[in-house]
Amino acid sequence: MIYEIIDMFSYGFMQRALIAGILISICAAILGVPLVLRRYAMIGDGLSHVGFASLAVSAATNSAPMLVSMPIVIFSAFIVLNLSQKKIHSDAAIALISTTALALGVMILSLSDGMNTDVNNFLFGSILGISAVDLSISVVFCLIIISLYILLYQRIFALTFDENFAKVSGINVKALNLALALMMAVIIVLGMRIMGALLISNLIVIPALTAMRVFSSFFKAVIYAAFISVICFILGLITSYILDTPTGASIVLFNVLALALHVLFKYKFL
């Protein structure tokens, strides 16, 4: 078993997936805590559908997936945020955008090349998803997100806890909301290949839920969410390699298992 695990990480694609995946898991989890608390979780889900459409575009035009997806998803994040601030019910706006994007993506795929195995990988993630270029893009953006998060941490907490009070304290609430949405959009694009477009928002939501149940401080919840997210990612990646299952799905199931264990543990012992 140990040899098998050492052996699998001698492959280049596994090393790339491991490094990029750990960084993406950390970013998704730390962003997840404020996003879930601000009821932005569904926006992430909507954006991931837009991500699927943009992957379809990149497959049809034979261009680099991340370069195509990044501007499209960021632009949609901007639109969704503005729609929900204009008091159009945000759940309806998100449903509109995600179904439209999904339909567009499937249309583009079937018109260009016909549906093939790529679709499966797009939707549910692939262990081979991270190329060498993707790896360097992921590392750069993840490090930017982590440092930005640390610098803005005090303000992110204040905004998440009480938007009105943050406004009175002179925080530029609009800009900070936008920054959060943009960071979420970037993480969705980065994580989409390995996690799958339909499952990437899980990486944002579930570790945050798990950590929020257990800890009584925001700081500890953020740190623990990152920790549990990385553990589940590594377990999921190994499972995906051994059983040849979609990577995203394997990781999601580990995250759900972790959440279930925390719920049980809390009810039993605390």
Add this chain to the structure above:
Amino acid sequence: MTFIKINNLKAGYDHKAILKDLNFSINKGEFLGIVGPNGAGKSTLVKTLSSQLKPLEGSIEYAKKTFSCGYLAQNNLDYSDFPASVFEVVNSGCLNSLGFRPFLNKQEKNKVLEILNLLEISKLKNECYRNLSGGQKRTVLLGRALCAALDLLILDEPNAGLDVNASERFYKILNKAHSQLNLTIIMITHDFEALKNCSLVLHLDHGQKFFGPIYEYVNTEICQQFWGKR
């Protein structure tokens, strides 16, 4: 010394004026109570004073250029799922002295500890906000507002939803903070008992019906009509 001066202020939402022709000024250290019927524009006025709303007409002059106020809203934030310790919540009140710095310094952390001490909630420091009682949540949010209130503290019905004992305790703590920190306080209230803590009264009903010291207010007809014979 005049601390805040309000000239011909017209306030409201989206060009719809709720309050008109307000003229008054308060000195440093005063405790102003704002009273009046529902919908009279009390919350609109404090939102305008704390710059959540822009004045439609007229002006608000502050004695200082950078003016930081702490705001305690009407409702307790009732989160069932928010992981936040009492320290973190009170700490977030220090943000308006943050400027462009990313983190709070030692001095600000000490200030938070001092305020927790003053409010007699030092023991709750590491407790989770979501598990506190209504009165404790109020006190914690007051602590956060005190951290932000370098110049002015604004309270919007601070004892709403508190029982008699909890609200008595709240005002005892508030009075202590008022005298120790030499604060200027503006408070909306529907509670005559609470109003007795104030030095000045502003009675609103879509405009300014009375402004002056509390001992004069209690003898006016408007007071007796509104509160009944006392």
